[in-house]
Amino acid sequence: MLSTFSLADNIIGFIVDGPYDEHAVEKIQSEVNEKLEVYEKVSLYIEDTVNADISLKAILKSLPFKIKTGNRFERVAVVTDRKWLQVISNLEKLFFNAELRLFSSQQRLEAIQWISH
Numbered sequence: 001m002l003s004t005f006s007l008a009d010n011i012i013g014f015i016v017d018g019p020y021d022e023h024a025v026e027k028i029q030s031e032v033n034e035k036l037e038v039y040e041k042v043s044l045y046i047e048d049t050v051n052a053d054i055s056l057k058a059i060l061k062s063l064p065f066k067i068k069t070g071n072r073f074e075r076v077a078v079v080t081d082r083k084w085l086q087v088i089s090n091l092e093k094l095f096f097n098a099e100l101r102l103f104s105s106q107q108r109l110e111a112i113q114w115i116s117h
Contacts, residue, residue: 013045016052047079073098
């Protein structure tokens, strides 16, 4: 399951609590594109839970979108305890002009505060 929420008009959040597959990637991209039609820059909060089933194939599928839109992000907060996702997120910094920060699940509230300012 993929839950979407809004912290502010130009901040979109996602919580992955189930399969993170090609369908989830398409949903995220669609939601982000909707925000980008209205705002020049947006911020993104994404969090996975212990129930998240994250596919490397889905992560790779999202790369072209990230390359295309990476300069339109202001801040990106990634909340995960998975070391391999932290490594991939650090590599993804190359595609974003945004400030990208990693947070553990225990730092969730700090991540929400950071992305909101």
